[in-house]
Amino acid sequence: MKLIYSNDHRDHAGAKEMRYDQMIPMSESPERMDMIMTALAEAGFSDAVAPNAHGLEVAHQVHDPAFVSFLERCYPLWEAEFGPGGFATAYTFGMRGMDQQPNPSVHSMLSCYTFDVCVPFVQGTWQAIRSAKDVALTGVDLIHQGERSVFSLCRPPGHHASRDMAGGYCYLNNAAIAAQAHLNTGAKRVAILDIDYHHGNGTQSIFYDRSDVLFASLHCRPEDEYPFLMGYAREVGKGPGRGYNVNLPMPRGTDYGVWGPALAIALARIHSYAPDVLVVSLGVDSFAGDPVGGFELQSPDFVAIGQAIAQAGLPTHFVMEGGYAMEALGTNVANVISGYSKI
Numbered sequence: 001m002k003l004i005y006s007n008d009h010r011d012h013a014g015a016k017e018m019r020y021d022q023m024i025p026m027s028e029s030p031e032r033m034d035m036i037m038t039a040l041a042e043a044g045f046s047d048a049v050a051p052n053a054h055g056l057e058v059a060h061q062v063h064d065p066a067f068v069s070f071l072e073r074c075y076p077l078w079e080a081e082f083g084p085g086g087f088a089t090a091y092t093f094g095m096r097g098m099d100q101q102p103n104p105s106v107h108s109m110l111s112c113y114t115f116d117v118c119v120p121f122v123q124g125t126w127q128a129i130r131s132a133k134d135v136a137l138t139g140v141d142l143i144h145q146g147e148r149s150v151f152s153l154c155r156p157p158g159h160h161a162s163r164d165m166a167g168g169y170c171y172l173n174n175a176a177i178a179a180q181a182h183l184n185t186g187a188k189r190v191a192i193l194d195i196d197y198h199h200g201n202g203t204q205s206i207f208y209d210r211s212d213v214l215f216a217s218l219h220c221r222p223e224d225e226y227p228f229l230m231g232y233a234r235e236v237g238k239g240p241g242r243g244y245n246v247n248l249p250m251p252r253g254t255d256y257g258v259w260g261p262a263l264a265i266a267l268a269r270i271h272s273y274a275p276d277v278l279v280v281s282l283g284v285d286s287f288a289g290d291p292v293g294g295f296e297l298q299s300p301d302f303v304a305i306g307q308a309i310a311q312a313g314l315p316t317h318f319v320m321e322g323g324y325a326m327e328a329l330g331t332n333v334a335n336v337i338s339g340y341s342k343i
């Protein structure tokens with residue numbers, strides 16, 4: 001399987017995040033990618049290519065161009081006010097029911113375009129965001145050129161980012177950008193299977209009223225877990241998108257005995273949808289030891305996940321999302337890719 005990877009994410013680092021009542025170093029770190037690349041190489045996957053530079057056109061199809069512009073300008077504006085070395089984060093968030101318009105103040109834009117305190121901006125953030133988008137789009141190019149499966153090693157992740165809001169370590173939605181690009185290059189239907197522990201609220205919202213992208217997500221239920229407000233089974237899409245959004249929420253403590261059958265349900269729905277391409281939002285924070293997760297999946301379970309995805313028999317584009325248990329992260333990701341490749 002071809003891997004697409006760039007070191008351009010590396011300077012998106014050094015910020016802290018608020019976890020309930022504590023300020024802690026960001027769990028979403030550059031070292032995550034080192035763990036993954038090392039484990040993939042040990043498992044025999046070393047066929048990595050650098051991404052090709054792409055423009056922002058596809059990003060502007062799934063995101064508000066004003067939001068994308070904010071992502072680029074945020075840190076320079078912050079630095080102009082506070083000087084170098086810190087990180088930009090929102091101080092307030094929007095209210096419902098009133099007309100609220102951002103103004104050129106960086107604080108106003110942070111309030112408008114972010115929905116939590118887990119999307120800090122540092123000097124290297126925009127370069128990382130832009131590179132992750134290119135990593136995703138290069139995967140699309142390779143599938144279009146005939147590769148059966150590719151793995152876009154995107155960092156930062158993307159599935160929490162909506163059309164015009166960043167949150168949950170996510171800025172641009174790499175999987176959504178990939179899905180849109182697959183449609184642009186000839187696919188009639190694309191399915192996104194999101195197996196990250198957290199609900200892909202951003203991806204869901206982007207495609208909620210569309211039938212050309214099926215979104216199926218396995219995640220911890222909103223009663224127990226971030227993002228707390230979305231991810232219910234009753235969210236099935238709206239308008240032309242009705243029936244094309246499938247949420248499979250599960251309680252904290254879920255193990256593979258329950259998670260595996262839920263994956264089978266998602267894959268059965270994907271099979272009946274008959275997509276031209278399957279995009280997999282690959283998060284492995286469902287692992288039992290994940291500090292940001294709460295499920296009980298074990299490392300060998302990830303081999304079974306890869307095998308089940310392979311049995312769908314579709315051109316498959318893996319896009320990296322979450323996973324923060326540093327000692328097992330690489331193994332779990334490599335297990336999915338090994339399991340997929342053995343079929």
Ligand SMILES: [Zn+2]
Nearest residue numbers: 196198285322
């Ligand atoms: Zn996650």
